Amino acid sequence: MDAEVVRRTPHGWRVGGGQRCDDAPDLISAMVLADLLTSEAGGPRPRAQAPGRAPEGASEVDRLKHTIAQLEHALHSRVVVEQAIGVLAERHTMPPREAFERLRSSARSRGRKVADLAGDVVESSTSPLTVLPDELGEV
Template identity: 35%
Template sequence: MSPTSDQTTEGREHRVSRAFVALADTLVADFDIADFLAMLTQRCTELLSVDAAGVILRSPHGEFQVVASSGRGAQLLERFAVETGDGPCIDCVHSGQPVICTDLSVGRARWPRFSVAAGKCGFRAVHALPMRYHHQSIGVLTLLNAAAHGVAIDASRLGQSFADVATIGILQQRTIDQGERLSQQLQAALTSRIAIEQAKGVLSQHGGVSMDEAFDRLRGYARAHQLRLTALAGTVADGKADLRAILAHPRG
């Protein structure tokens, strides 16, 4: 018997509630910002009916870095935006306000290079949502969809709530010394991303799998064995991990 609409709604509401709990649960000894932001992008694609999501953070020195993405296409597009300084996500970080383009073919005059790159990556709709606390903007959560007008307003609002909770969660880590702790967390995210990208490349080449599948297996293995994602990635990049065991782990 198929579930009723009320049951379906209840199930989604339960998953949304669990997502908020997970995003708020950052006051733990082994908090891993890389895994935390990867979970944020995953929850967005699962619950907001979008095709992809990505997170860009701004370092204490004002530099932008892609620190999480739900797939290869989103990662390439976000990286292109960072390198060119062009796109709704970059404007969002600078302004601290949401920047929405429901059809990039119409917004091409405003973001010419980004719009072309987005089309090549398979995206036409972008909702860039600020990760901000009061007047401090630390990054942006970007929702991407292949179809024009493909991100519903309600989904965008819920995405903003996810971004707000995630931002508070990150900033809670600096309670002892605000400036120093925030700098450490953001720098850790930037550094860990390098290790993760290296590990994905090693696993992809060794196992003949896509970069996305390599990341799924890396993250799944880390969680199954209660390992920090960044630490496991470092052992893979250094040639000290059991690549066969990681690649044999089922995708999460």
């Protein structure tokens, strides 16, 4: 019997290679369970909240620290959006600009922030259990 190759895809586990073996569904179930347990062991990853405005009467140093926190948050959000654009462009074989437009349109139609939906898209590239809107999901 040829060796089985098990690989993880954005849409779940796939078994490829030679002949299918009877143990493949059990193997896939075990791998999915291992992924779930691993993600649970790390605990939930809350999304960072935007810092908002500096408090009234804050010193100049405190205002500058607050500005730095705002800029760091904006940079992180930008990175996540760019990663999501890459995931969508590859997943749907489309130009990055079209991937961004699809992401933005989906976020608007659901009343969500683009950065939050982008986080879901990025997460979906490693977790087949992450549910995405139909227009962003499978091809």
